[in-house]
Amino acid sequence: MNIILLGPPGAGKGTQAQRLVERHGFRQLSTGDMLRAAVKAGTPVGIQAKAVMDRGELVSDAIVSALIGEELDAMGPEAGAIFDGYPRTEAQAEALTAILAERGRKLEHVIELAVDEDALVERITGRFTCASCGKGYHDTFEQPKAVGVCDKCGGTEFRRRPDDNEETVRTRMVEYRAKTAPILPFYERQGIVARVNGMAEMDHVTAAIEKIIAG
Numbered sequence: 001m002n003i004i005l006l007g008p009p010g011a012g013k014g015t016q017a018q019r020l021v022e023r024h025g026f027r028q029l030s031t032g033d034m035l036r037a038a039v040k041a042g043t044p045v046g047i048q049a050k051a052v053m054d055r056g057e058l059v060s061d062a063i064v065s066a067l068i069g070e071e072l073d074a075m076g077p078e079a080g081a082i083f084d085g086y087p088r089t090e091a092q093a094e095a096l097t098a099i100l101a102e103r104g105r106k107l108e109h110v111i112e113l114a115v116d117e118d119a120l121v122e123r124i125t126g127r128f129t130c131a132s133c134g135k136g137y138h139d140t141f142e143q144p145k146a147v148g149v150c151d152k153c154g155g156t157e158f159r160r161r162p163d164d165n166e167e168t169v170r171t172r173m174v175e176y177r178a179k180t181a182p183i184l185p186f187y188e189r190q191g192i193v194a195r196v197n198g199m200a201e202m203d204h205v206t207a208a209i210e211k212i213i214a215g
Helices: 013-024 031-041 044-054 061-075 090-102 117-125 166-180 184-188 202-214
Strands: 002-006 027-030 081-084 109-114 127-130 136-138 193-197
Touching: 002 013, 013 027, 013 081, 013 202, 027 031, 027 061, 031 044, 031 061, 044 061, 061 081, 061 090, 090 184, 109 184, 109 202, 117 127, 117 166, 184 193, 193 202
Parallel strands: 002 081, 002 109, 027 081, 109 193
Antiparallel strands: 127 136
16 A cells, blocks of 8 residues: 655644554655665666755755665555655656556555644644653653653753744644645545544544554
8 A cells, every 4th residue: 555644843743644654654755865885886776866956956856766665666556655755746647647556556545643733833833852861851741740840761851843933833733734735636636635634633633543543
């Protein structure tokens, strides 16, 4: 099975993708990761991509398509794929359809973790972690039992990510909508788009995704 998992930063897409990998043996294909790996390994596509990047140019759709083709061939036909960060345009979506068809594959599901923007802002901006052990907390949903003291290690220093602020989160949402807007209608016409409440508890989101892929 081959799926696209969509969701803005903070929606829990990474967690859900990892659960699919662990439960079903999916391979998560992130174009950014694949590009770096191909360049490092010096594959034919990697050499081509490096030359483009060294000139300060953007890697073309053709190179990305070749990269995905290489990865699918290396995976073998028995493994399913989760596409991450690709496609982002209708042209790329059409290219992916062709790449899969050439290998006897097709895209079964496009699953979007739908979010409420204001609630997502609250979820992300309230996050903080213990500076000593990394345990996560939240201003609203999970405070330490003793104020200022980590439940896990007793540490008293806490950190927040500098980009976990409202302006950055809302900018990410705008970018996400801009990137997904072109491809959702393409897949909706094929009847393979499903939406899951990304604001639900993590296990509930997992259960909803499992129900979709089970058919």
